[in-house]
Amino acid sequence: MNCHERAELTPLYLSGELEEERAAAFGAHLKSCAECIGELQHQARLDARLHDVLLAEDVNATKVDQRVREMIASRAASQPAYRDESRRWILATAGIAAAFALLVLAGHRFLLGKQVAQVYADAARDDQMEVVQLQPRHWYSDPAQISVLAQKVGVPQSALQALQRGPYRLERAKICFLDKHLFLHVVFSDGQRDLSMFLRQRDAMSVQGSADEMMNGKLVQTADIGGEHVALFETPQLIVMVATTQSSDAASHLVAFAASKL
Amino acid sequence: MPHSRSLLRVARRIASDPAAAEDLVQETLLRAWRNFDRFEKGTNVRAWLFRILFNAFYAQGRKARSSPLVASIEEGRLEAMSRGDARAQPPIVEAAAVSHALQQLSDDHRAVLLLGVVEGFTCREMAEILSLPIGTVMSRISRARQALRERLSPACSDVLHPRADVECAEREVS
Ligand SMILES: [Zn+2]
Ligand SMILES: [Zn+2]
Numbered sequence: 001m002n003c004h005e006r007a008e009l010t011p012l013y014l015s016g017e018l019e020e021e022r023a024a025a026f027g028a029h030l031k032s033c034a035e036c037i038g039e040l041q042h043q044a045r046l047d048a049r050l051h052d053v054l055l056a057e058d059v060n061a062t063k064v065d066q067r068v069r070e071m072i073a074s075r076a077a078s079q080p081a082y083r084d085e086s087r088r089w090i091l092a093t094a095g096i097a098a099a100f101a102l103l104v105l106a107g108h109r110f111l112l113g114k115q116v117a118q119v120y121a122d123a124a125r126d127d128q129m130e131v132v133q134l135q136p137r138h139w140y141s142d143p144a145q146i147s148v149l150a151q152k153v154g155v156p157q158s159a160l161q162a163l164q165r166g167p168y169r170l171e172r173a174k175i176c177f178l179d180k181h182l183f184l185h186v187v188f189s190d191g192q193r194d195l196s197m198f199l200r201q202r203d204a205m206s207v208q209g210s211a212d213e214m215m216n217g218k219l220v221q222t223a224d225i226g227g228e229h230v231a232l233f234e235t236p237q238l239i240v241m242v243a244t245t246q247s248s249d250a251a252s253h254l255v256a257f258a259a260s261k262l
Numbered sequence: 263m264p265h266s267r268s269l270l271r272v273a274r275r276i277a278s279d280p281a282a283a284e285d286l287v288q289e290t291l292l293r294a295w296r297n298f299d300r301f302e303k304g305t306n307v308r309a310w311l312f313r314i315l316f317n318a319f320y321a322q323g324r325k326a327r328s329s330p331l332v333a334s335i336e337e338g339r340l341e342a343m344s345r346g347d348a349r350a351q352p353p354i355v356e357a358a359a360v361s362h363a364l365q366q367l368s369d370d371h372r373a374v375l376l377l378g379v380v381e382g383f384t385c386r387e388m389a390e391i392l393s394l395p396i397g398t399v400m401s402r403i404s405r406a407r408q409a410l411r412e413r414l415s416p417a418c419s420d421v422l423h424p425r426a427d428v429e430c431a432e433r434e435v436s
Contacts, residue, residue, distance in 0.1 A: 008400070008401075012385055042411070043411075049414075050360055051379050053360040054275075054380045056357070064291070067288055068263050068266075068288055069263070179382075180381070
């Protein structure tokens with residue numbers, strides 16, 4: 001692969017769509033070409049800037065939601081004759097909410113298979129770029145700022161406080177995007193090294209899969225991806241994920257601690 | 263409503279003003295509801311909704327963009343700052359620079375950056391959403407990234423906050 005081909009395939013590389021063979025050729029070219037590495041890093045930084053700024057914007061869809069709900073309700077009431085049997089059933093049995101619940105569920109079915117792997121892979125990549133390589137990001141270390149971030153992803157203040165009652169020090173935090181979901185990315189230090197924890201409210205998009213082991217009463221799933229050790233568990237309120245390159249012991253230790261506190 | 267915040271985030275960057283953006287999302291959700299029986303199970307519902315959004319947008323005819331929208335986003339940000347609840351946002355200079363640069367791009371370039379970089383769609387999904395061949399999506403997003411970069415880095419300054427004395431690298435770390 002030459003520089004030109006590398007440039008052409010970059011969109012697929014950045015979106016994770018390159019299949020194994022071409023990804024390997026892409027990686028091999030990067031190893032031999034400092035210019036392309038620089039170019040790609042620049043690109044990734046630019047993406048991160050755009051992404052961080054736009055996702056931090058306050059977007060309030062309450063008004064639109066309300067309007068749509070009202071319009072759907074009035075149309076459903078005034079037009080009872082629907083040709084399609086299944087839709088009539090949906091409208092007759094539970095109305096709009098059910099129609100949209102189905103819509104969302106259809107999305108889930110698609111996501112579930114891929115989400116388990118994707119969310120781990122994204123966590124691994126995020127830890128690699130932000131904590132191992134220390135790529136420039138806007139981090140927040142002020143506890144008041146961090147609790148504002150936490151609110152954005154539905155993580156209660158009490159959870160953050162609980163996680164600080166133990167051997168780990170909360171160093172910094174930011175919002176990160178893993179598999180199309182916002183997570184609070186918190187960096188904990190055990191005194192020697194930094195470990196990543198990703199937290200978000202457990203919503204309908206909950207991650208499912210076969211659990212590997214029990215830790216403090218919670219089912220923990222683990223995966224090793226490209227030198228990163230990732231572990232995930234859920235509480236009734238939260239999805240909690242840990243990622244670190246340190247060792248699987250270090251990951252388990254932080255996960256066990258979090259599972260005991262949350 | 264499902265995904266309405268994502269839809270609105272993108273809509274208010276492509277529509278001509280905030281009211282038009284809300285109308286576009288409303289239209290999208292209503293069309294989705296009406297055509298739900300045509301939604302193929304097993305396909306990505308989020309991509310499907312964005313496809314409806316862009317179809318609705320293109321059906322309206324592309325209206326000339328005006329700056330009031332960006333101004334209103336920036337105003338909202340400033341207001342939030344003065345209320346003290348914007349502490350979690352990126353520094354205002356950075357946000358204004360990025361936001362301003364994005365709005366200077368062509369509609370086509372802005373659309374692929376919003377979908378690919380902000381909303382995290384793959385090239386294949388974008389091809390579906392925008393009804394384009396995947397090769398077109400790839401070259402378009404490459405050119406869009408280039409265009410955004412040119413608007414953000416050359417003088418390391420933007421109209422609101424020129425800081426010619428600061429190195430590019432430092433600006434990015436800020
Ligand atoms: Zn090269
Ligand atoms: Zn992160």
